[in-house]
Amino acid sequence: MFIIFDYMEPVTLKNIASELGISVTTASKALKNYPDVSPKTRKAVVDLAKKLNYTPNSFAVNLRTKESKIIGLIIPEIVHHFFSSVINAIIKKAEKKGYLVITLQSNESDKLEEKQIDLLLDKRVDGILMSLSNNRKDLSPLKKIIESETPLVLFDKISKVINCSKVIIDDRKAAYSATKHLINSGCKNIAHFRGPLNPQNSIDRFLGYKKAIEDYKLTFDKSLIYTCEKVTYKEGYNFAKQLHLSNKKVDAIFAITDLVAIGAITYFNEANIKIPEQISIIGFSNWFMASVISPSLSTVDQPGNEMGKTALKLLLKEIKATKKGKKIEYKTIVLPTDVICRNSTKK
Amino acid sequence: MFIIFDYMEPVTLKNIASELGISVTTASKALKNYPDVSPKTRKAVVDLAKKLNYTPNSFAVNLRTKESKIIGLIIPEIVHHFFSSVINAIIKKAEKKGYLVITLQSNESDKLEEKQIDLLLDKRVDGILMSLSNNRKDLSPLKKIIESETPLVLFDKISKVINCSKVIIDDRKAAYSATKHLINSGCKNIAHFRGPLNPQNSIDRFLGYKKAIEDYKLTFDKSLIYTCEKVTYKEGYNFAKQLHLSNKKVDAIFAITDLVAIGAITYFNEANIKIPEQISIIGFSNWFMASVISPSLSTVDQPGNEMGKTALKLLLKEIKATKKGKKIEYKTIVLPTDVICRNSTKK
């Protein structure tokens, strides 16, 4: 039975040292394996430290070493399969490497995003990982990170202009493959439910779609492009309805996201329109539900785990380099994507 | 155009003070609105601080104030709708209150969970929020948190034995309501796809189910209980198949989770068994896909956002109390749940 005192002495080096009648210096050295400590003294210190459950005060260590061993992560949305799998990968790997992760959600607000950057810099995190909000136009907050000499790695939703490491997929190529898959299965009039006009990956997916249409001698029809503002299930549903009621001759849809695609599928199921016989649908992301919905959704696999892992790997490398005062070489890593054929498209 | 020197002087109070020819003390006081600073000096300090973009070194502040302004959060799984919405709520509200959140994922491993507790205590977070892993039996790591005088609030997956604040739903009552809903719609032979044997909420949901069966004079049949080990889509699918092939007389299923329920739905859809005509299904959680699957899934709404918010509120209150040396009153808050009727059950 332990008696807990109202005021318990904190376990510090000072305490350990005075308990053993030695100096703080020696106690510190004993625990850090300095050579100039006698075996006897070292053992005494190590034993007492273990007995008292000593752990170095991280505040003091941070101040001394100028490292926080914390990484900042800013993403637009947490409740989102792709991002939560990225977070997952980052947190796990970071922990293994001795870093903890502070996660923030910009909620697609650029103002909030800027505040969060400041918060992380004030906390003096060792590095920052970011996937940009759709609304980001002013890049000065990002430059501020770089000027503060805090390593920065952008992933997925990046800015090409910013000079730092990046991890992305080739959205244009992936969208091209998805569209090609539709064309190869015999579709000729392919609509595109695209994302908002600003974000680079939304633009790229549109361009990939368009290129495929043109490469395969189909005619690009502007009226078959529907622009999602919030990229929601509801929008997918509504655009599918609009498309259907418009009586346009369309035999396939490439949706910016699985969520949007599933919205469309739901509408067509309700309207008794057969997928893929009457209309083929392909999504983007390959989140869990794509394999579960009926019919199961063909899609482009977007490797969230891989992206998180590589982004963190790059960041840690830069943190190490910065610490040594070495120059950093910025890399842009493009991860491969695969088209996954399921039952919402013809073979 | 700025010239960036190889070695930039960090902006510290010391620098500001020496620049203005005053002491560090006065500079500090000027910025913290101490009364014993002349207006002229104060203005000079404030202006220079702004000009140089001074922010106090958080490492030093932490060391001095013994606060990190960081909260630790440990959950079993991130890629999980319920938990990601909890995280979401916590992070957002914490930020508003001036706290950042370090998130860790125990991955349902008790060993990992213990390491993570140590990590957070070593980092000297101001408080810890936890949802326990299924495998937790040894409660000493939790007691360690409490003994370290770090405020702790458990939510969702809790331990009743631990003396701290808790935020939960009444799983038993919620499961009772769900089962009652099935009974009221005319079902008489109700199977239960339950969760693992250890976790309290899995036990409680089972007990709620059983109580409803007994209260309404149906016979409890042990052979209609299927125990998920990992609570996955696949298990739901497989148990549905087993159930079907066993030729047991069953007209309804109460599944521990929407995910499991959706697994079952998928199987029955494939097997051409009509829902809810031939079999009714009700899930638990109300994650997004429940409204999207076909047929849409009746379920129990588990208020993730609300839970995150209240857990954080309790924690912040305890942090404040601890700081003032006040005694903490532990509360257990039970959040209400609703049965949501959709198309997988009869009216």
Place this chain on the structure above:
DNA sequence: ATTAACATCGAAATCGATTTCGAAATAACC
């Protein structure tokens, strides 16, 4: 015995901000 080499230790500075306490200077009062 004397010097050199080595082993073992600790005082003190440092990281940067905060706060206590007292000193100095000025203003206000009788």
Place this chain on the structure above:
DNA sequence: GGTTATTTCGAAATCGATTTCGATGTTAAT
């Protein structure tokens, strides 16, 4: 004028760990 308030400032201690550098004492070498 002398005393007391008031204003304004800064030296120094503190938070806890780390690291440099110098001081001992001990042993080995000549």
